[in-house]
Amino acid sequence: MNGGRIFVACVGVCALLATAHAAAVYPIDDSDGFGRKFDGIGGISGGGATSKLLVNYPQPYRDQVLDFLFKPNFGASLQILKVEIGGDACSTDGSEASHMHNSWEENYQRGYEWWLMLEAKKRNPNIKLYGLPWAYPGWVGGPTRDNPWTDPERPVNYVLNWIRGAKTVYNLTIDYVGIWNERMYSIPYIKLLRRVLDKTGFSNVKIVGADKKWEIADDILQDEELGAAVENIGCHYPGTFSDTSAMKTGKQLWASEDYSTFNDNVGGGCWGRILNMNYVNGNMTATISWNAIASYYNPLPWFRTGLMTAVEPWSGNYAVESPIWITAHTTQFTEIGWTYLRHGAGVGNFTGGGSYVALISPNGKNLTIIIETLSHDHSICVRPPLEPYNVSTQRVTFQLKGSFISITSLRVWYSRLFNGAINDTGTMFERQQTLQVVNGMVQLDVAVDEVYTLTTVKGGKKGSYPRPPASQPFPNTYSDDFEGYTEHMEPYNLAQQTGSYEIIDVGPPHNKVVRQMVLSQPVHWCKAEGNTNRSISVIGNYNWTDVTVQIDARVGAVNGSSGYFVAARVDRGGGSSDKAEGIFLYIFPKTSTYLVSADFEHKHGITKGELPSSSSDWSNVVLTVRGENASGTYNNQKLFNVSIPATPNMGFVAIGTDSWGIVDYDNLMIKAEAVAHQRQKDNTLYFKPQK
Incomplete structure (x- = not known):
């Protein structure tokens, strides 16, 4: 009792x-x-960059978080892991790196979804893996770079390569693949994808259509070949109800993205209700949470809408929220392949x-x-x-x-x-x-x-670990020379919001640097991103007010951007990055000019001028913001000292590019001199990657 x-x-x-x-x-x-066969309960990593801060959690806390998510008979015991097939464009809380930035190259060391799938499989070899694009690199979209379906062979080969890379590089078997998250689907593409998968030895990979609502059901009923190509119908946020056409298809029906609710106990109640009612009302045999783990900076969009929360790799603090245990009520006492009884x-x-x-x-x-x-x-x-x-x-x-x-x-x-x-x-x-x-x-x-x-199942366990370390704000003094990473990794703590930032070894004297890799506009997912042609990556504590940020940077000699920036008090990220305000110092080496702007799109200039001459392609840039004043230097020479708007009065530090194209960055240093709304210890972090 x-x-x-x-x-x-x-x-x-x-x-x-x-x-x-x-x-x-x-x-x-x-x-x-x-009744129908049970297909499992799952979580989503992606849509996007929702697992960003988990990757560099210190041990043993990183393994503990992963155990709460994936270890059978311990915590949520997730049965499906759905991941984003990165497309270099923002897909909610940031952008995830593509395995093919360009049509002429492939690289399967980029991003962290491979790592997460391996960790999930290590804990539960029976977990099902599901890949879905939110965005595509621009080359997939053809001449207009906004429609991946103009030539179905391009996206087919792109997705096939991702599936093949998962198998050949990581020995990961992808079980399901989707079309295009919450966007228009292409019937010719779906049919071609099915034929190509079958011909290339991936007949086991099942297609989920179409990760939007139930629209594809009507097409399936009218097109026998399409019906044969699509295994399951996946609907987003169905409100526990399917529709008549979906039922008529005889397909397994999934809530292929659901929940996305703040993970307090009301969120746990939301999750518990829909896990039952999706089948009671809608005959849905799988429900997948967006997101699996809320591991992205506060206050990026949809903060804390994961099954649990892990947002402090610098401290190791994490929180096991109620949705973990609500999930366990189903997953610890069932398996994929069980069967519902009849209504x-x-x-x-x-x-x-x-x-x-x-x-x-x-x-x-x-x-x-x-x-x-x-x-x-x-x-x-x-x-x-x-x-x-x-x-x-x-x-x-x-x-x-x-x-x-x-x-x-x-x-x-x-x-x-x-x-x-x-x-x-x-x-x-x-x-x-x-x-x-x-x-x-x-x-x-x-x-x-x-x-x-x-x-009647004898299992069941409320897994536990000793309390993790206490919560701490992001260190007010931070530096990273990027030497401790493996090449092609995404740098930790720098959370790319648009574009893709990757570790590249350029040789002495800088050796490993961060390079922005995207050369042209991706097929974007976030609507706002279609209005910008530049990239941004944020870092730090949103409550920072007075801060100095220093970095070395250079524009690529080939495929280079028109310029780059450092910024402070950046007030937003995600799909609204184009509307971000703050203090942005733009450097334009090709024209030897600079611009200080109050916004990301540099529509509201504060001051501008010419750059001092430089004999090196690398330059050192420093931006300091205190109160209602900002100053900057370029290669140790003063550029400006000006008054700035009173708002926003706090926000992230950021780096980025003025246009798509290559920019290299090295030796990032940040010193926060004042923090709003909280008291912060004088802690310093020289960042070294978690091995």
């Missing part, structure tokens, strides 16, 4: 009449067949509100029932709107029939998301007293905002 919860074995129908809360009997019965015989709604789903193992030896009684106000997802409904305390009675009649007891796991106050941590995933089954019937009292698992 826990907190007064009472579990009652029921003997005969008379016991049902002994309480004013008596309710209908809910059969659990496989006598007349089964009305193991799947349905309670008369007092809430829902239940029952699943059976392939060998018929194990049964799992997941119950949720989550109230409207404590289970609201960020989208779509949730219609009002009521849930009340009730007595639930299950009658086990068919092959389940021989079950004599069920193990019980229990969560209550709210014990009172809205900020209460609740009770998460606790083992309860085993529930006895008498004469095929089992009964329990359930209150509002609870989740139960009743199961």
Whole structure:
């Protein structure tokens, strides 16, 4: 028992009449067949750059976070990992590197999704891997660089190479691949992709269409070849309902992106409700959370909308949030390939509100029932709107029939998301007293905002580690010479928002540097990004006010950008980077000029002038912002000392390019002299990558 919860074995129908809360009997019965096959519960890394800060977490904390996500019978025990096929363009919280920046080259050392897939597979060899493009490099989009479908062979070869690279370089088998996240799909492309995958030895890779809503169902019903090419229909944020056309196809239906809700206990309630109701209402057999791990700077878009939070690699602090344990109620007691029971015989709604789903193992030896009684106000997802409904305390009675009649007891796991106050941590995933089954019937009292698992499975564990280190702000003194990285890695802590920044060894004296790699406009995903032709990467503490940033930089001799910048008080990133304000010092070596601007797009100039002459292609640039004043130097010579706007009065440090093209950076140094809204210790970090 826990907190007064009472579990009652029921003997005969008379016991049902002994309480004013008596309710209908809910059969659990496989006598007349089964429902749909269960395809798993998963999480998304991407869409984009949502795992950015996890990569360089210090050990042992990085492994602990990964265990909470992927280790079976420990935490969320995720059964599907969906990753972004990087396209060099912003896809929400940043941009992810492409394996083919240009049509003439391939590189499978870029980005961190390979690493994450390997870590997931290391913990759970049975986890399913799913790749999906959010953006594409510009060359895939053809002459207009905005439509990947003008020549289907280009995106087919691009995606095929990614799948092949996963296999040949990392021995990773990709199980599913999507089309283009939440954008128009191309029927000729889908058909060609299926034919090419089959011909090149990847017939095992299944196509999910189309990671938007249910629109593709109507096309599938009218096109036999398309229907044969698409394995599953994936819908984003379905609100727990599918549609008639999708059901008519006979395809497995997925909520291929869902949740995206702040991961407090209301977020946990959202997740718990849709995990059940996606099947109860919509016959969806997989639900995948955006995102799996909230590991990106605050306040980039959709902060803390992951199953857990890990945003401080400099301290090692992380937080295991309620959605981890709500996930465990399903994933620790089922596996992909289990089968739902039929609606009305193991799947349905309670008369007092809430829902239940029952699943059976392939060998018929194990049964799992997941119950949720989550109230409207404590289970609201960020989208779509949730219609009002009521849930009340009730007595639930299950009658086990068919092959389940021989079950004599069920193990019980229990969560209550709210014990009172809205900020209460609740009770998460606790083992309860085993529930006895008498004469095929089992009964329990359930209150509002609870989740139960009743199961014959002997597993189940609430994994734990010692408390991680205390939270600390980003160090106010920071430096990185980029020498400790493997070539082609993305530099840690620099969070690219547009473009792609990669470690390149250029030889003495600078050796390893950071290079912006994108040469032309990608096929963008974020709408705002289509309005800009420059790149930006942010770092640090959004609360920084007075700060000095110093860096060495040079424009590429071939395919070089028109210039580059350093910036402070940058007030936004993600898909709205084009609207970022702050203090930007632009350097234009080709014209020997500079510009100080109050915005990323340099539409609001503060001052400008000529650069001192330089005999080196490398230059040292320093920007200092204090109060309502900014100053800058170029190769130790003063450029300006000017008044600046009062707002924004805090934000990130950033580097970037004035146009697409190569710029190299080295020897980044930051000194924050004042921080808004918090007291910060005088801590210094000379950054060395985590091995």
